[in-house]
Amino acid sequence: MAERDEKGWIGASIERGCSGGAPLRVSTSYSGAIIEIPIFVLRGREPGPRVFVTAAVHGDEINGTGAIREIITSEPFTILRGDVVLVPVVNMMGFDQHMRYMPDRRDLNRSFPGSAGGSLASRMARAVYDAIVEPCDYGIDLHTAAVRRTNFPNVRADMENPALAKFARAFGTELIVSGRGPVGALRRSACDAGKPTIILEAGEVWKVEPAVVEYAVRGITNCLAYLGMIDAPIKKPAYQIEVDSTKWLRAEHGGFLQFHVAPGDIVEAGEALATNTSLTGERHNVIEAPRDGVVLGMTTLPSVAPGDPVCHLAYPKARALRKAEKVIDAMSDDHLHERTREDLARNIVVQDHEQEG
Numbered sequence: 001m002a003e004r005d006e007k008g009w010i011g012a013s014i015e016r017g018c019s020g021g022a023p024l025r026v027s028t029s030y031s032g033a034i035i036e037i038p039i040f041v042l043r044g045r046e047p048g049p050r051v052f053v054t055a056a057v058h059g060d061e062i063n064g065t066g067a068i069r070e071i072i073t074s075e076p077f078t079i080l081r082g083d084v085v086l087v088p089v090v091n092m093m094g095f096d097q098h099m100r101y102m103p104d105r106r107d108l109n110r111s112f113p114g115s116a117g118g119s120l121a122s123r124m125a126r127a128v129y130d131a132i133v134e135p136c137d138y139g140i141d142l143h144t145a146a147v148r149r150t151n152f153p154n155v156r157a158d159m160e161n162p163a164l165a166k167f168a169r170a171f172g173t174e175l176i177v178s179g180r181g182p183v184g185a186l187r188r189s190a191c192d193a194g195k196p197t198i199i200l201e202a203g204e205v206w207k208v209e210p211a212v213v214e215y216a217v218r219g220i221t222n223c224l225a226y227l228g229m230i231d232a233p234i235k236k237p238a239y240q241i242e243v244d245s246t247k248w249l250r251a252e253h254g255g256f257l258q259f260h261v262a263p264g265d266i267v268e269a270g271e272a273l274a275t276n277t278s279l280t281g282e283r284h285n286v287i288e289a290p291r292d293g294v295v296l297g298m299t300t301l302p303s304v305a306p307g308d309p310v311c312h313l314a315y316p317k318a319r320a321l322r323k324a325e326k327v328i329d330a331m332s333d334d335h336l337h338e339r340t341r342e343d344l345a346r347n348i349v350v351q352d353h354e355q356e357g
């Protein structure tokens with residue numbers, strides 16, 4: 001690969017074959033204090049692709065922050081070619097408040113590529129875009145479910161885009177949800193600029209969940225191996241299904257939920273997902289799967305009002321689903337997939353559904 005111009009690049013002060021911090025000044029606080037986001041750059045000895053890995057674009061989604069810390073402190077791989085730009089917290093102002101949003105109540109992940117003369121969120125997005133996204137060739141953006149929900153690890157990418165689809169498959173989650181993402185999302189802006197960028201949606205806010213960190217580190221390692229930046233075999237998932245159709249099932253009554261499934265479970269049409277009861281256990285209704293599918297995410301808060309989301313189902317093709325079911329049945333309990341199902345289910349009480357007599 002040809003030498004690239006490094007003038008002004010954030011990692012230029014770090015020598016090839018070395019790693020180190022290179023903080024980026026993005027804004028000032030209300031009291032006038034300088035706001036910097038920490039950046040850690042890993043450089044290979046040889047030139048090659050440049051990849052950014054970002055976390056906490058939503059300030060309360062810190063599973064990715066934990067994954068990046070794991071990469072910096074445990075050094076699971078050595079970069080031979082190219083550069084990796086690790087950004088443990090993008091939305092520093094949200095992070096400091098344990099909040100998803102920017103202090104101007106805007107969503108940073110709806111503000112890309114941003115504008116230097118725009119709102120606080122828009123300026124911050126622009127600073128991040130110019131310093132991190134623009135000089136890179138590929139991107140991985142780490143997210144979790146929104147507050148009071150959890151997600152089984154899944155990659156999201158526009159699978160109609162061939163280069164992006166290959167990168168998304170290489171990450172190696174069992175579930176891939178196809179789509180471009182909302183307007184203003186970091187990944188959509190990066191992809192629009194010709195830089196294949198995926199997101200990982202895994203786990204929940206305000207936590208660093210060990211199984212999710214393992215998924216993220218494995219996926220990032222796989223992507224770097226796919227790009228030839230490290231010398232490591234790609235760890236393939238036990239199965240991989242791609243979906244473009246998902247649906248949130250919602251509560252019809254205010255009530256208190258008893259869950260019968262957990263994130264990552266495969267469910268059949270008509271299967272009970274949750275029973276909605278009164279606080280004294282009187283049954284309102286049973287929420288059932290309308291079609292065969294996979295539980296992509298669910299609420300972690302059993303108390304619901306009408307319209308509240310309960311269960312996010314993905315609807316893969318029947319053949320892919322049957323194949324996945326067979327593979328899961330044969331998995332050992334210590335497989336990452338199974339440990340993740342177990343770990344995420346700890347947030348919720350899952351009980352078998354009993355038919356009413």
Ligand SMILES: [Zn+2]
Pocket residue numbers: 058061143144
């Ligand atoms: Zn997010």
